[in-house]
Amino acid sequence: MRDVVIKRFFIISVSLSLFFVNTYSQMKLDLQQSIMLAKDSSLQAFRTQNLYLSSYWEYRSYKAGRLPSLxxxxxxxxxxxxxxxxxxxxxxIDVYRKQQSLYSYGNLSISQNLDFTGGTFFIDSELGYMRNFGENTYSQFTTVPFRIGYSQSLFGFNSFKWERKIEPLKYEKAKRQYIYNSEEIAETVINYFFNLAMAQVEYDMALDNVASSDTLYKIGESRHGIAAISRADLLTLKLEAVNARNTLKNTEISLKRAMFNFVSYLNMDKETIVKLTLPDRPRDIDIDADDALRYAKENNPDFLSYKQEILEAEREVDRTRKSSTFDASIYASVGFNQVASNFTGSYHHPLQQDIVSIGLTIPIIDWGVRKGRANMAKNTLNVTKISVQQKILQMEQDVIMTVNDFNIQKDLIGSAEEALELANLAYESTRERFIIGKSDINSLTMALSRQKEARKNYISALQNYWLSYYKIRKMTLFDFEEQRMLSDSFDEMMNIHR
Structure with a gap:
């Protein structure tokens, strides 16, 4: 519940920030805030919500079909x-005669479908009125004050039984699919986030490089004036300054493109300028492959989808098998009815009405059509089971490989962070040595190149770490930081979006 309150507070805060965006043209977002905003406001989030609501109303229709209907x-x-x-x-002989009549009829019934037997139980009441005009004018009322009945197929296909097995499973899959899709949104926004973060870092580095290259060129001019460096080195410094300005223009274009993609995905105003805050080094999270695999089998909607595929194939086998043999249906009702020339009389001393009907459907010659359909359904069931086994094995392999990637990425972040610190120190040291004339231009250029590469590697390591982590969350629907099922907060999640 605490997470839900925090999420609501953040969404309100962001909404207010976007409202005043014309006054404050820049807003700050970190990774978690971007994920929360994408899950709430992106077009993909709206699509995910509507897909779930479609399944929700389908399940509501199924539940309503199990209730008595009037x-x-x-x-x-x-x-x-x-x-x-x-x-x-x-x-x-047959003759044509003039006929003039008035007719009215009504039937009010309560019916209940029975899942176990596949039949329908009903209670109803009828009222009819007929009046003939002409030489022999007369009126009649006919009534069925009360009738109770039951009808069903004795040996045929029971669709109610299979719906009771499949429909709750489909709805549970829809709920988990909603959470799965939400985690998929997180994966997508992580890519946009770090693409923009990389573009911002490259732009900032390009700005620094322009200022630094201009400073170094001025220093070079002074040193060339006293013959401390050669003309070739001076020209190299000038070339670096020109290249730095060109690089700045290119990085500015890349930054605008990355910014547009990011704010568009979050469904924000296209003129919004976002300054991203890179996440700190994540805390140490240990994920065991066996635990992840167990959570995936319990929670992943694909496993429910596999079960649904098998049930639907088994349903088709049952349908075709029963349609290939004889079937019998029964209809029985007991009630009262009466006919009279006036309304009151039609309800006076009603007579008992009994109706029993048995129908038989016996296939005699169909040249193997029904048998062929039954065998096709059996073969389809076998193919489905084999396909499901292959999908399960592939899913298990994906979970294990993703966990292994995550554990590796966790270690790589530490190495990338250390490399960035060393590259920064090396560049500053080389730059200071160049200024005092104890280092050449080649060493300075190489140090700057290593610094840029270290920054990019660090951002890439962060991106790969969070992508791996949220991919595991998506596959297992489990929060390994909070140690809880993501489905535990499903109702709260839906209340936020309603």
Whole structure:
């Protein structure tokens, strides 16, 4: 709950920051804030939410189908005036006679589907009215005050039973898929974040390099004036200054492109300028491959998808197998009915109404069509099971390899950080030595190149670390920092987006 409050507070803060963006043209974001904002406001987040809501309403429809339903079927009024063919028994011929009638009908029923048997239980009541006009004008009311009945297929396919197995599984998969997609958003924004961070660092380095190269060129001019350096070295320093300005222009273009991609993905105003804060060296997190694999099997929506594939293939086997043999259906109802010339009389002393119907469907000759479909369904089930086994093995391998990559990246960050510190010290030392004339231009250029490379390597190491970490989170739906299932906060997550 604490995380939810923090997330809400951050989203409100960012919204206010964006509201005043014209006054304050620059805002600061760190990695976690960028991830939270992307999960809440990006177009991909809206798509993820709507995909889940589609599955949610599909599940609600399934649950509603298991509840009793109240239905009114009615023909409020039907008027006929035409000539119809009738048999004249006196003349033993068919003749056309004028007919004029008024008809009205209504049926109110409560029905309940039964998952276990696949049948439908119902209770209903009917009222009908008919009036004929002409030489023999008369009216009749017919009623069924109460009737109770049941119908089902005795040996046929029970769709309700399979829905009870598959639909809750589909909904649970949809919930986990929502969390999975949210973690996928985190992966995407991490790439945009570090692409922008790299562009900003390169731009800052280019600015520093322009100032430094101009200073060194001026120093070089002074030293050349006293013949302390050669004209070739002076020209090299001038070339470095020119190249530094060209590099600055190129890095500015790259920075604008990276900034546009970042703010566009977060669905922010295109004129927003964001200054990123690089994350500190992450705390030491130990992830065991066996634990990650266990969490993946428990939580990953792909494993539920594999189970759903097998159930749907088994359902098709059951459907085709039962359609290839004979089937019997039964309909039975017990109630009361009456007919009278007035409304009150139609409910007076109703007579018992009993209806029992048994239907048979027996395939005799179909030239092997049903049998062929049944065998195709069995073969499809076998193929599905083999395919699922292959997918599970691939998933297990991906989890293990990702954990191994993460553990390696964790060590690489320390090495990259140490290399950056050494490169900074080496450049400053070489620069100072050059200024006092104890180092040549080649050593200075090489030290600067190593410093740039060390900075890029450090940012790349951070990017690879966080990508590996969030990929593990996505595959396992487990927060290894807080040691909790990501699904634990699912309801709170959905409340934020509603």
């Amino acid at each position: 239905t009114l079927k009615t023909t409020p009024i039907q008027y006929n005036r035409d000539f119809t063919k009738r048999y004249d028994y006196e003349s033993n």
